[in-house]
Amino acid sequence: MDEDGKTIRERYGNRFALEVCFLAFVGLIVVLAFFEALTYALVSARTPLVIMVPLLILIVIHAVRLYRNSGGLRTREHIVHAVTGGSPHLKKVVGISGWMLGLVAIITVLGHYAGVFLFCTILMRALAGESWKMTLLVAAAATLFIFGVFEYVFNIDLYRGVVIRYFLGYRDF
Amino acid sequence: MTLIEGMTSGFFQSISLSVFPYLFVGSLFGLIIGVIPGLSGHFAMAMAVTFLYTMEPGAGIAFLLGAHATVAQGGGLTAILFSTPGTGQNAATLLDGPPMRDKGQAGLAVGAAMASCFLGATFGAVVLALLIPVLREVVLFFGPPEVFVLAFLALTFVAVLGKEDMTRSLIAALLGLLLAMIGVDNVTNTERFTLGSERLADGLSLVPVILGLFAVAEMIDLWARGGSLAKDMPTALSAKETQKQIFKGIGTAFRHWWLVMRCSAIGTAMGLIPGLGSAPAAFVAYGHAKQTSKDKANFGKGSIEGVMGPEAANDAVEGGALASTLAFGIPGSSSMAILLSGLFILGLETGPRMLNANVDLVFIMIFTIIIGNLIGTIVGMFLVNPLSRATSIRASVMVPVLMAIIATGAYAGDRAIFDIGVAIVFGIVGYVMKVLNYSRAALLIGFVLGFAVEKNLYLALLLDGPYFLFQPIPLGLAVITVLFLGWNVWSIYRDRRRRIIPGEPVS
Numbered sequence: 001m002d003e004d005g006k007t008i009r010e011r012y013g014n015r016f017a018l019e020v021c022f023l024a025f026v027g028l029i030v031v032l033a034f035f036e037a038l039t040y041a042l043v044s045a046r047t048p049l050v051i052m053v054p055l056l057i058l059i060v061i062h063a064v065r066l067y068r069n070s071g072g073l074r075t076r077e078h079i080v081h082a083v084t085g086g087s088p089h090l091k092k093v094v095g096i097s098g099w100m101l102g103l104v105a106i107i108t109v110l111g112h113y114a115g116v117f118l119f120c121t122i123l124m125r126a127l128a129g130e131s132w133k134m135t136l137l138v139a140a141a142a143t144l145f146i147f148g149v150f151e152y153v154f155n156i157d158l159y160r161g162v163v164i165r166y167f168l169g170y171r172d173f
Numbered sequence: 174m175t176l177i178e179g180m181t182s183g184f185f186q187s188i189s190l191s192v193f194p195y196l197f198v199g200s201l202f203g204l205i206i207g208v209i210p211g212l213s214g215h216f217a218m219a220m221a222v223t224f225l226y227t228m229e230p231g232a233g234i235a236f237l238l239g240a241h242a243t244v245a246q247g248g249g250l251t252a253i254l255f256s257t258p259g260t261g262q263n264a265a266t267l268l269d270g271p272p273m274r275d276k277g278q279a280g281l282a283v284g285a286a287m288a289s290c291f292l293g294a295t296f297g298a299v300v301l302a303l304l305i306p307v308l309r310e311v312v313l314f315f316g317p318p319e320v321f322v323l324a325f326l327a328l329t330f331v332a333v334l335g336k337e338d339m340t341r342s343l344i345a346a347l348l349g350l351l352l353a354m355i356g357v358d359n360v361t362n363t364e365r366f367t368l369g370s371e372r373l374a375d376g377l378s379l380v381p382v383i384l385g386l387f388a389v390a391e392m393i394d395l396w397a398r399g400g401s402l403a404k405d406m407p408t409a410l411s412a413k414e415t416q417k418q419i420f421k422g423i424g425t426a427f428r429h430w431w432l433v434m435r436c437s438a439i440g441t442a443m444g445l446i447p448g449l450g451s452a453p454a455a456f457v458a459y460g461h462a463k464q465t466s467k468d469k470a471n472f473g474k475g476s477i478e479g480v481m482g483p484e485a486a487n488d489a490v491e492g493g494a495l496a497s498t499l500a501f502g503i504p505g506s507s508s509m510a511i512l513l514s515g516l517f518i519l520g521l522e523t524g525p526r527m528l529n530a531n532v533d534l535v536f537i538m539i540f541t542i543i544i545g546n547l548i549g550t551i552v553g554m555f556l557v558n559p560l561s562r563a564t565s566i567r568a569s570v571m572v573p574v575l576m577a578i579i580a581t582g583a584y585a586g587d588r589a590i591f592d593i594g595v596a597i598v599f600g601i602v603g604y605v606m607k608v609l610n611y612s613r614a615a616l617l618i619g620f621v622l623g624f625a626v627e628k629n630l631y632l633a634l635l636l637d638g639p640y641f642l643f644q645p646i647p648l649g650l651a652v653i654t655v656l657f658l659g660w661n662v663w664s665i666y667r668d669r670r671r672r673i674i675p676g677e678p679v680s
Contacts, residue, residue: 019609026348033351033366044358044365047627048351055347062340092397093604096572100389100597103580108590112581119580120573128569142574146581154227156585 014087017078020066027059099123111161117143174532176305183536186231187544195232196541199239200548206240207247209566214244214262215387218511220575222380222518223582230519234534235541237515241508242294242545245451245487246553249286253480254279254557262451262487265459269472269479276475280415283557284422285477286484287550289433292426293485294546296437297444297492298539305535308500309528315501317632318641322650324622324629327503329654330447332615333661342612349616352377353623360631372591379514381583381596382620386613387507388579389600394607395568419554426481432462433485440486444493447505451490458486491542499523499535502625507614510621518586 030052037048082090099122107115120139124130130138150156160168174182186192199221206217221240225233248263253270266286273282315323328350332342355366356376367373426433436458443454462482463472472479494509502523504510516523527535583596606613633641642651 015609018605022605022609026344030348030351036366040358040363040365041361043631044361044363047630048354048365050630051347051350051354055344055351058340058344058347062344065340089397092399093393096393096396097597097601100576100580100600101594103576104590104593104597107580107584107593112584116577116581119577123573123576124569128567130569134570138570138574142577145574146577149224150581150585154224154585156227157588158581159584159588159590 013074013078014082014090016066016070017075017082020075021079023059023063023066027056027063030055030059095127096123099127107159107161109162111164112158113143113147114161116146174530176532179532180302180536182533184540186533187235187537187540191229192231192235192537193544195228196235196239196544197548199236200243200545201552203240203243203545204247204549204552207244207249208251209247209571214241215507215511216391217241217244218508218515219383219387220578220582222383222511222515223579223585225515225518226586228519230521230534231537233515233519234537237512238538238541239545239548241512242488242491242542243549245484246287246290246546246549249290249480249484249487250283250553250557253282253286262455263483264452265455265483266480268459269474269476272473272475273477273480278418278475278477280418280557281422281425281477282480283415283553284419284424285426285481286422287419287553288423288426289436289481289484290488291543291546291550292430292433293437293440294488294491295543296434296485297441297489298542299492300441300489301492301495302536302539304496305528305532308496309525312500312525312528314646315524316636317629318637318644318647319650320501320503321626321629321633322642322647322654323501323503324626326650326654326657327447327497327505328615328619328622329658331505331618332612333657334446334453337610337612337615339661339665341610342615345606345612346615346619349619349621350623350626351619352382352616353620354627359628372589376624377595377620378586378589378592379517379621380586381592382599383511383514383617384579384583385596385599385601386603386606386617387511389576389596390603390607390613392572392576392579393600393604396572399568415557416554419557422477423550423554425477429478429481432465432478433481435465436462436482436485437489440489441493443486444490444505445496446493447497447503451487454486454490455483458482488542488546492539495538499527499538504618504621507617510614510617513621 033048034052034056037045037052040048081087085091099119102122103115103119106118110118117139120142121135124135124138125132146158150158187196202221203214203217206220207214217240218237221237225237228236245262249266249270252263252266253274256267256271256274270282270286273279328346329343332346333339337345353376355373357364357367357374364374439458439461440451440454443457444451459479459482462478463469466472466476466478468476468478494505495512498504498509498513500523502513504513513523521527521531521534579596580593583592584590586592603613605611606616637644641647
């Protein structure tokens with residue numbers, strides 16, 4: 001098998017492994033929701049059950065289709081390879097997703113403006129390697145733009161953060 | 174409100190100072206988003222939805238639909254200049270746009286494409302206006318049983334006719350419906366699937382879900398791919414020569430008015446069918462343009478007819494798609510689902526009320542499509558070179574800024590940090606769905622329709638008992654749904670020797 005063929009097979013293998021994980025995750029959630037729905041009154045459970053029965057059947061059908069077409073694809077190896085950091089693409093995706101969740105944490109603690117400024121700075125400078133000049137310029141411009149559009153034009157107060165709210169005398173965060 | 178009153182009021186509102194600035198900004202925003210490869214019409218609308226909370230209905234509709242109306246124009250420009258479709262619906266323009274550019278006729282192609290977009294959109298909008306009297310009558314036959322079954326028919330069409338694999342799309346559609354069940358049940362006041370969270374008692378908010386599926390997911394994808402958005406940046410066109418060619422291209426589109434009208438009719442008709450969308454309409458229009466051309470051999474080598482046909486069909490789709498969305502509250506595409514969500518946010522409801530008491534708002538939509546495309550054409554005519562530079566922005570600069578705006582938009586609706594988290598979670602789910610070819614449109618439409626499905630099922634059972642399905646219209650719609658689904662399942666079994674490729678469509 002030539003190099004291109006190997007790469008394509010590797011890519012399909014990775015996607016296959018991802019789909020197995022995704023389908024298992026969705027299947028698990030739906031099964032848990034199904035048992036949860038059984039505890040509700042009939043009127044409340046009716047529509048969710050009407051949705052979940054065909055949904056579970058479809059998940060099983062798709063799982064069978066995946067199983068039948070898994071010949072030669074070493075799914076477990078692909079998953080282990082990805083989890084141990086062997087896939088640069090996945091690392092990038094996990095990295096940006098992690099920093100997005102980090103943005104929520106920063107906003108909660110330091111407030112919206114500090115959160116936006118820090119988020120732009122970290123992503124552009126630390127992760128993408130942009131110059132300091134470009135990073136600070138873009139981060140400041142983004143923060144000012146958000147202030148101008150949301151607070152000034154649309155009159156929406158953005159979150160000031162736990163720290164500032166504490167010093168302002170709030171005890172309900 | 175009569176149609177004439179609605180039309181007059183809609184027109185004057187569209188050009189009034191309280192609406193037009195929003196329409197202009199929305200159109201410009203859509204044009205820029207359309208130019209940038211990787212950012213689609215859904216992205217433009219998802220971003221636009223975040224600003225609706227403080228707007229009046231007319232201004233909000235103009236802003237949202239203006240952003241959507243010009244995306245295809247921007248996308249066509251990028252397809253011609255950079256061989257990269259700005260949006261998926263411009264893929265058919267790739268067949269003849271870039272060869273025209275290579276022959277030194279880039280301006281001609283851009284002018285013809287933009288004028289065709291404008292003419293196509295106008296055609297679709299006029300058809301929508303003409304359909305209103307018919308829809309006003311038809312919609313009266315649709316009560317809870319009919320709407321309940323129609324929702325399933327629409328979901329089936331979206332899942333089956335979409336570009337994704339049917340099973341995956343059906344899973345996505347049902348997941349969307351299930352997600353809509355989260356929150357307090359209006360009938361029994363029982364909390365469902367809330368995990369004890371007060372935040373989930375009102376259900377998942379629409380805006381963070383939309384932003385997650387269509388904006389955050391695109392940001393993750395752009396960041397993972399990295400680099401500049403357009404790979405090959407050609408040298409800027411000579412401004413004077415380009416301008417001359419653009420005007421000539423616009424004239425050419427008007428001279429080929431019959432072809433443009435025919436392709437627009439194809440687009441509008443395909444827009445009426447839920448799930449088909451713009452991209453297939455553009456390819457069908459391309460095929461039609463080629464079939465009816467006297468110079469078939471030139472197609473694929475830089476035929477201006479091959480540019481005009483798809484671009485006209487692209488924009489004409491919206492008129493047809495709006496008809497079913499406004500009349501029945503059943504969106505046929507993700508863009509229409511986002512529009513429907515926008516209408517909910519603005520406090521509007523679809524159906525007979527929209528077509529009678531609020532028909533002026535329908536005409537604002539119609540005039541927004543026409544004026545928005547006119548703005549797009551005029552801006553595109555004079556600003557081709559500056560617009561095309563937007564494609565050279567690096568993902569590493571664009572993603573952090575847009576993500577910050579998305580996070581702020583998610584927060585702005587209910588002033589809840591929780592919603593930023595919801596947007597991010599749905600962004601990750603949306604990205605995985607995109608990679609694996611699960612239909613995000615089906616999930617969103619299912620989610621938007623979930624509440625209507627449950628409410629109409631409850632009312633149908635209350636009014637007509639369990640045999641409501643045997644009334645003529647629900648029975649007819651149910652039979653169509655089952656036959657359509659059955660025929661497609663049978664087709665798949667017929668071709669079952671084909672192996673599925675992970676992440677790729679099977680059928």
